[in-house]
Amino acid sequence: MTTQLPPLAAVVFDMDDTLYPEAxxxxxxxxxxxxxxxxxxxxxxxxxxxxxxxxxxxxxxxxxxxxxxxxxxxxxxxxxxxxxxxxxxHPPRLVPHSGVPELLDFLRSAGIRLGLVTDGYADVQRRKWAALGLASRFDAVVFTADVGGRAYPKPRVEPFAAAARMLGVERLPVLMVGDHPAKDFPPALALGWETLRVCHPDAYHSHDPDVRTGGDTVASVGELAAALRQRLAVPGSG
Ligand SMILES: [Mg+2]
Structure with missing residues (x-):
C-alpha cells in the first residue's frame, strides 16, 4: 500500500535562523x-x-x-x-546561509512557488529582508505585523493564511520550513501544511522541544536541499 503525496505547490520559509544565522x-x-x-x-x-x-x-x-x-x-x-x-x-549586514540562494533557484526552476512569513517589528524585519537580497526569488512575503492592519504575531494563523492566498495555493500542498517549533509549526499544521524543521547547530531555538508528532528535521542547508529534492522527486511514500 502506497500513500500518495500530491505534488508540492509551494514552500513557505521563516526568515530568522532559517534563511540566515540570526546571530x-x-x-x-x-x-x-x-x-x-x-x-x-x-x-x-x-x-x-x-x-x-x-x-x-x-x-x-x-x-x-x-x-x-x-x-x-x-x-x-x-x-x-x-x-x-x-x-x-542598526542597518543590518546579513548573508544567507551558504547554499540558500541556489536552493531557492532550484525550487523556482521546479515550478514551486515561494513564500516568506516573518515575525517581529515590521521595520526591523524589512531591513533584514532587504539586507539578505533574496526578495526577487519570492512570490509572496508576509510581515506578520502588517496582516489585517494590525499585529497577528506567530503562531497566529492569519499571516500564514495570507501567504497561502497570495501564493494562490489555499487548497494545494504547502511545505513550511522554519526553525522555531512553537511559532512556525502550529499555524502551518492548522492549515494542513507539511512541515520541515531546520535546526542549524548555532540557531537560538535549535534545542526547543518540537511540537509536532511527525515531520522531518534537518541540520544544514545541504540536508534541507536533499529533503526538498526527495519530496519533489518522489510522488509517493510509505
Ligand atoms: Mg526563525
Whole structure:
C-alpha cells in the first residue's frame, strides 16, 4: 500500500535562523548599542565587546541588563531604551546561509512557488529582508505585523493564511520550513501544511522541544536541499 503525496505547490520559509544565522543580526545590533553606551559614559569602556562577551556566555537574552550589572552601571530606563533602539535600528549586514540562494533557484526552476512569513517589528524585519537580497526569488512575503492592519504575531494563523492566498495555493500542498517549533509549526499544521524543521547547530531555538508528532528535521542547508529534492522527486511514500 502506497500513500500518495500530491505534488508540492509551494514552500513557505521563516526568515530568522532559517534563511540566515540570526546571530549575524544580533551581533550587529550589539555593536551598534555598544557605541551608544560608550558615548553615554564619561569614558568609553569598549561596550560592544562587553555585550558580545555576554552574548557568547549566556545567549541573546537579557544581554543589556547583564552587561550593565557587570560594568556596575545603574539600570537607567532611558539608557536601556536607547540601547534597545540602537539594536533594532542598526542597518543590518546579513548573508544567507551558504547554499540558500541556489536552493531557492532550484525550487523556482521546479515550478514551486515561494513564500516568506516573518515575525517581529515590521521595520526591523524589512531591513533584514532587504539586507539578505533574496526578495526577487519570492512570490509572496508576509510581515506578520502588517496582516489585517494590525499585529497577528506567530503562531497566529492569519499571516500564514495570507501567504497561502497570495501564493494562490489555499487548497494545494504547502511545505513550511522554519526553525522555531512553537511559532512556525502550529499555524502551518492548522492549515494542513507539511512541515520541515531546520535546526542549524548555532540557531537560538535549535534545542526547543518540537511540537509536532511527525515531520522531518534537518541540520544544514545541504540536508534541507536533499529533503526538498526527495519530496519533489518522489510522488509517493510509505
Ligand atoms: Mg526563525
Amino acid at each position: 549575524q543580526f544580533v551581533r550587529g545590533g550589539l555593536v551598534a548599542a555598544g557605541a551608544v553606551l560608550d558615548a553615554w559614559l564619561p569614558r568609553p569602556v569598549g561596550a560592544a565587546d562587553v555585550f558580545l562577551g555576554v552574548l557568547g556566555r549566556t545567549g541573546p537574552w537579557h544581554v543589556f541588563d547583564t552587561a550593565l550589572e557587570e560594568l556596575g552601571i545603574p539600570r537607567d530606563p532611558a539608557l536601556v531604551s536607547a540601547l534597545v533602539q540602537a539594536f533594532r535600528d
